[in-house]
Amino acid sequence: MKMQPPAIVARDLAAGYGAHRVWAHADFSIAAGSFTAILGPNGGGKSTLIRTILGLLPPADGQLQVLGEKPRRGNRLIGYIPQRSTFDPELSIRGRDFVSLGVDGHRWGMRLLGAATAAAADVSIRSVDAESYADRPIGQLSGGEQQRLLLAQALVGNPRLLLMDEPLSQLDVRNQSLIVQLIEDLKRARELTVLLIAHDVNPLLPHIDHVLYVAQGNVAMGTPQEIITSESLTRIYSTPVEVLKDSRGRVFVVGLEEEVSHPHG
Amino acid sequence: MVEQSIFTTITNTSPQVSWNLFDDIAALFHYDFMVHAFEAGTIVAIVAGAIGYFVVLRSSAFAAHALSHIGFAGATGAVVLAVNPIFGLLVFTVGSGIAIGALGNRLRGRDVTIGIVLAWTLGLGVLFISLYSGYANEAYAILFGLILGISANDVIFTLVAGIVTIAALIAIYRPLLFASVDEELAGAKGVPVTALSIGFMAILAVAVTEAVQVVGVLLIFALIVTPAAIAVRFTSRPFVAIATGVVLALAFTWAGLTIAYYSPHPVSFFITSIAFATYVVVRLAEPIGRRLRRKSATAASIQDQQGHTSDA
Numbered sequence: 307m308k309m310q311p312p313a314i315v316a317r318d319l320a321a322g323y324g325a326h327r328v329w330a331h332a333d334f335s336i337a338a339g340s341f342t343a344i345l346g347p348n349g350g351g352k353s354t355l356i357r358t359i360l361g362l363l364p365p366a367d368g369q370l371q372v373l374g375e376k377p378r379r380g381n382r383l384i385g386y387i388p389q390r391s392t393f394d395p396e397l398s399i400r401g402r403d404f405v406s407l408g409v410d411g412h413r414w415g416m417r418l419l420g421a422a423t424a425a426a427a428d429v430s431i432r433s434v435d436a437e438s439y440a441d442r443p444i445g446q447l448s449g450g451e452q453q454r455l456l457l458a459q460a461l462v463g464n465p466r467l468l469l470m471d472e473p474l475s476q477l478d479v480r481n482q483s484l485i486v487q488l489i490e491d492l493k494r495a496r497e498l499t500v501l502l503i504a505h506d507v508n509p510l511l512p513h514i515d516h517v518l519y520v521a522q523g524n525v526a527m528g529t530p531q532e533i534i535t536s537e538s539l540t541r542i543y544s545t546p547v548e549v550l551k552d553s554r555g556r557v558f559v560v561g562l563e564e565e566v567s568h569p570h571g
Numbered sequence: 572m573v574e575q576s577i578f579t580t581i582t583n584t585s586p587q588v589s590w591n592l593f594d595d596i597a598a599l600f601h602y603d604f605m606v607h608a609f610e611a612g613t614i615v616a617i618v619a620g621a622i623g624y625f626v627v628l629r630s631s632a633f634a635a636h637a638l639s640h641i642g643f644a645g646a647t648g649a650v651v652l653a654v655n656p657i658f659g660l661l662v663f664t665v666g667s668g669i670a671i672g673a674l675g676n677r678l679r680g681r682d683v684t685i686g687i688v689l690a691w692t693l694g695l696g697v698l699f700i701s702l703y704s705g706y707a708n709e710a711y712a713i714l715f716g717l718i719l720g721i722s723a724n725d726v727i728f729t730l731v732a733g734i735v736t737i738a739a740l741i742a743i744y745r746p747l748l749f750a751s752v753d754e755e756l757a758g759a760k761g762v763p764v765t766a767l768s769i770g771f772m773a774i775l776a777v778a779v780t781e782a783v784q785v786v787g788v789l790l791i792f793a794l795i796v797t798p799a800a801i802a803v804r805f806t807s808r809p810f811v812a813i814a815t816g817v818v819l820a821l822a823f824t825w826a827g828l829t830i831a832y833y834s835p836h837p838v839s840f841f842i843t844s845i846a847f848a849t850y851v852v853v854r855l856a857e858p859i860g861r862r863l864r865r866k867s868a869t870a871a872s873i874q875d876q877q878g879h880t881s882d883a
Contacts, residue, residue: 360759380761388755398803398812399628399752411749412760416741443807459756 310338313373313467313499314359319525320367321354327366328354332525334518336501338466341493343510344503345533346520347543352503353389355520356469359501360386373466380412385460389471389503393452397445401455404444405430408459430458434488450481454488461492468493470502474509482509489513507534507559534559588833599832607721608838612824614726614733615785616794620820621740622778623799624813625771628751632796633682634671634772637689638779639788641667644692646713646783647699656713657728661780663692668776672769716787716839718828725784732781739774747771748809785824786839793843794820801853819849 312335320330328351336342344352357363358370361377370376373383405427410417417423431440434454439447444455453473460468468489474482490513493500501518504510517533519526521542532538534557539547547561586598600606626635642664649659667688674681700710712720721729740747749757750764758764782794798819802812827842834841 362759379759384759386756386759388753388759390753390755394630396803397628397752398807399809400807403807403809404752407745407749407752407757408760411745411757412762413745414742416744 311374312336313338313340314501315371316368316525317370318368319358319365319370321351321358321363322366323363327523329520329523329525330367332368334525334527336499336516336518336527338499339493339497340515341490341500341513342502342516342518343507343514343530344501344518344520345507345542347545350520350522351525352520353471355518355525356386356471356501356503359469360384382463383466385462385465385468387453387456387460387468387470387473389475392449392476393445393447395445398443399445401436401440401442401444401447401451401458402427402431404455405440405458405462408462426462427458430462431455433461433492434458448481449476449478450484453477453481453485457485457488457492461496464496466497466499468498468500470500472503472505474502474504474506479509482506486510486513505562507562511557511559586833599829603723604719604721605828605832607723607726608718608828609825610726611721611729612718612785612828613821614729615781616820616824617817618733618736618778619782619794620798620802620817621737621813622775623795623797623816623820624802624809625740625747625751626775626795627799627803628748629771631772631775632792634685635775635779635795636792637671637685638664638668638772638776639783639791640689641692642776642779642783643713643788644695644699646788647696647703647710650709650713651699651703656709657725657780657784660713660783661777664776664779665773667692668772669769672772673765675765675768712787713783714787714789715837716783716785716790718785718838719831721784729781729784732777736774736778736781739770743767743770743774786842790839790843793823793839793846797846797850798823801850804853804857819846823849 314334314336316332316334319332320327321332322328322330332355344355346352354363358365359372359377361372361379361381365377372378372381402424406417406420406423408430409423409426431437434457436451436454436458439451440455440458444452447455453476456473460470470489473489474485477485486509489500489502492498502510511530511534514530517528517530519528519533519542522544528538533542534549536547536549539549539559539561543562545561547559550558550560552558589595600609626632642660645659645661645663646656647659648663649656652659670688671681671685674684696710700707703709746757746762747767749760750762750767754764778795779791782791786794799812799816801819802815805815806812823842823846826845827838830841831838
């Protein structure tokens with residue numbers, strides 16, 4: 307693998323709203339082309355970290371470099387999937403229109419010559435295998451289908467960095483592993499750097515290179531081997547967590563069900 | 572006052588529907604007040620039908636309704652000060668529109684805040700009516716519309732305001748659509764969501780002010796919300812939905828005006844009733860249409876199944 311400058315570098319970074327500090331003294335570096343899971347208890351500031359990287363929230367202290375520059379709102383090199391439950395079932399807009407807004411929704415006026423936009427949206431929809439339902443109202447699609455279209459929207463314009471805030475939380479186990487596999491495939495094909503907030507780490511374990519954990523006012527980085535242990539997860543979440551290995555060597559995290567079942571508590 | 576006299580004019584001359592369609596249409600446009608009513612009604616229907624799409628998409632129906640009610644205080648206040656009620660209406664709706672827009676779409680309890688302000692301004696309106704006692708017709712016109720009393724100047728005002736609202740809507744069309752579908756995402760992509768929210772409510776305020784002339788503050792829903800609410804049930808393509816909303820709003824207005832011309836009852840009654848009846852028919856017909864569509868979709872998906880594994 308050729309040496310590339312890191313995608314994200316934080317030096318003594320702090321984030322907060324007004325006088326309130328969510329976390330501080332964050333030092334980490336995320337390698338280009340890596341897959342990172344962001345873990346941590348609710349209210350720890352995981353979404354705040356994503357918002358800071360997106361440039362939606364200025365750093366309260368320290369330095370942050372994203373793809374070699376300061377965080378900047380509307381950076382076309384970043385694809386983003388915000389935290390959401392699902393689209394309103396009454397939302398009467400086609401998946402294709404939603405993805406097209408990802409292409410040129412930030413531009414003023416109406417779309418006069420839509421061919422280029424339609425083509426870009428189409429390429430993105432194909433890359434996530436969503437052609438068969440892209441023309442149906444997005445609110446009426448299943449959680450897995452909606453997540454694929456959100457991914458298609460995030461991928462328009464060939465971003466270098468993909469940020470996802472709990473893309474798996476509304477999916478069943480089968481769709482979770484399908485979406486994670488799709489993200490992994492896209493990451494390899496496009497040499498993307500992926501950061502993903504998750505509550506349930508199990509579907510991610512085979513794929514992630516780093517874990518960034520956000521807890522008790524701190525942000526720290528480690529390898530899955532270091533973090534995914536009973537001792538460190540119990541410390542991070544301040545609740546008894548056990549990491550088990552099955553007969554085939556697969557790792558399972560047990561004890562975060564409470565967190566998973568109350569994701570917004 | 573004006574409305575009363577027009578009704579007596581109509582009943583005195585008592586137009587009758589004949590079997591000759593050309594005679595009927597000629598009769599419809601025989602009087603200036605009917606020509607003005609059709610002109611203003613057409614402009615208002617186009618504006619209301621178009622902006623209504625965004626009202627429905629942003630779930631801002633209550634905000635639209637509230638704008639018109641808050642405008643009532645402005646209109647009655649203007650009457651007390653012997654100013655054109657339209658200007659009072661415009662000042663109050665645009666002012667409150669900007670305030671509501673600044674509250675933001677996501678804020679929980681926004682509707683409660685709007686409702687509290689709304690109740691107070693309606694109270695103010697009642698005070699202004701009592702200060703201007705003896706002219707309940709003015710209040711009646713503001714509440715229920717006075718399209719048959721529209722002057723040539725009013726038509727010009729409506730046309731100018733209509734052009735401004737449509738132009739503004741075209742200018743912010745794409746980012747507004749983006750922010751209406753997913754505000755968080757649009758914000759991250761660099762769309763100024765708060766400024767758009769304020770801008771949209773200001774445009775809506777001007778549209779509401781125009782529409783009040785036709786259906787009055789109490790019946791604004793029929794022209795701004797109903798056509799768009801029906802349109803989004805037919806199509807999930809934004810531009811087609813807007814066009815459908817405009818066509819429906821035009822149909823309701825023209826049909827209402829035509830029927831009212833041959834009847835002693837108020838125009839707003841017919842416009843709102845036709846809008847309501849259309850909505851009811853569409854909602855009742857929907858389950859049938861869905862069943863038919865599912866049947867054809869199943870047939871299509873059976874052909875499609877080779878080579879495709881569908882997700883979920």
